[in-house]
Amino acid sequence: MALLLPCYSYSNSVVPYYGTTGNAVVDNNLVWDMGNVFPAPPGLTVQNVIYSYNIRKSTEDRVDVSVQNENALGEGYVFRETDSWLPGSLDNTEINKAVPVMNLPKEVWGKGSIEVDGNGSVENANVAYTYRVDPCYDPQYSPSCPGYKVPIPEPVQVEYDVYDADEHADDTQYSPDDDSLEEEEKETEEEKEKREAEEKLDSKERLEKALAVANTNLLFANSFAQAQMLDSVNTATRMNAYYSTSIDGGTYKEELSIQDKQLPDSYKGLRNGLAQQVLHEKMVSMQYGN
Amino acid sequence: MFKKLSAVMLGALASLNVLAETAPIHAFVESRCIIQTDMAGTYGNPNAYTLSTAAEDGGDPVVIRFDVTLADSYYAEITAPQEFSTSPIINEVMTWEGDTTVKTVSDATGMGEYETNKVELGMLDRYDLIATGSTWFETSSKVALGGDKAFPGGDYTALVTAECIAK
Secondary structure, eight states, rough: OOOHHHHHHHHHHOOOOOEEEOOOOOOOOOOOOGGGSSSSSSEEEEEEEEEEEEEETTTTTTTTEEEEEEEETTEEEEEEEEEEEEETEEEETTEEEEEEEEEEEEGEEEEEEEEEEEEEEEEEEEEEOOOOEGGGGGGGOOSTTTTTTOOEEEOOOOOOOOOOOOTGGGGGSOSSSHHHHHHHHOHHHHHHHHHHHHHHHHHHHHHHHHHHHHHHHHHHHHHHHHHHHHHHHHHHHHHHHHHHHOOOSSOOOOOOOOOOOOOOOHHHHHHHHHHHHHHHHHHHHHHOOO | HHHHHHHHHHHHHHHHHHOOOOOOOOOOOOEOOOOOOOOEOOOOEEEEEEOOOOOOGGGGEEEEEEESSSSSSSEEEEEESEEEEEESSOOOOOEEEEEEEEEESHHHHHHTTTTTTEETTEEEEEEESSSEEEEEEEEEEEEGGGOOOOOOOOOOEEOOOOEEEEE
């Protein structure tokens, strides 16, 4: 189980991978374009340049051979390795060399070439590059990449058909119905002038009404706003008195007391009751015709 | 008398208390010269009485690589075979030929003259490894059976000996 744990975490993360290009030297010109050499993924860095060739020279000659790549982002070379074949080195000796480079990104690798300085040449040239690709160079490559952000979907662009009143201003003069167009063509000049005058008058009246309604609405809105404002001011005035009043603490004892032990009848009530009785008797007597 | 006896007894006790210890000192020295067989050879059989590693004879020479990390400290000594290590019984005299050459270098300037400056002692070729890096040596071998007699059928194996000799 302990052995499986590292494997599990390894498989869940996006790890860099390594590779080697094919032979960059495609012809006897000994010049190559790097665009065709490296694979496409971003985040590629070159780790080593591995090259080999056979030197062709006379034993007594000195020949300097340089394997190089121009700097694609500036001047000079990003890589240049020179082999000096001194007098005494034999013809057709092969060199096989691996030169580490400091993980240079592929963007800086410009045109490559093998340059021969001296009375000699090279054969069977082979130049390859070992590289490392970090898929997480773009953090959005995978949710496992550090710095990954959950993508927010782009809002759908809805194409609205916007009505342009100016564009269709003249359309109001016409009816979509072909018959009405024909009828309009049949109108006489006099009828046409009359109709246009009426329409003009109607239009003016409609405008006046609209303005009047607008003014009324505006006045009503202003009055309503002012009433609300006054009401809020009055409310504040009424309530502030309560907020500022303080009541003294302590005990408030009841002071009301009844001293009489018997409550006598009211003389006024007695008089009222007698009057009622007299009235009652009078009404009864009236039933009997007295 | 008592004093003498005591002295003898003390001497005996002292001799019992003498202890011996040995403490090892370990070391592991990694070789600065490593030899690897890059390609095992094969004998071609161009005719009944000849075995050859030459490409034109259908064979492949042996390729041995020397990796040196300490300059000017070693000789490479490579000896082409002069007998079969395994083979059917052969009663005839065999004629052996062999040669070693520098096939590939990793440093043109430092190793370019290895082949020119090598010393040949019969089937043995000695190279002065003055530069660090890798050198590939190619050893060819050819053997012919005396009297143009045919080699008996069977498996044949011959060994190339490669050594790093410290200076």
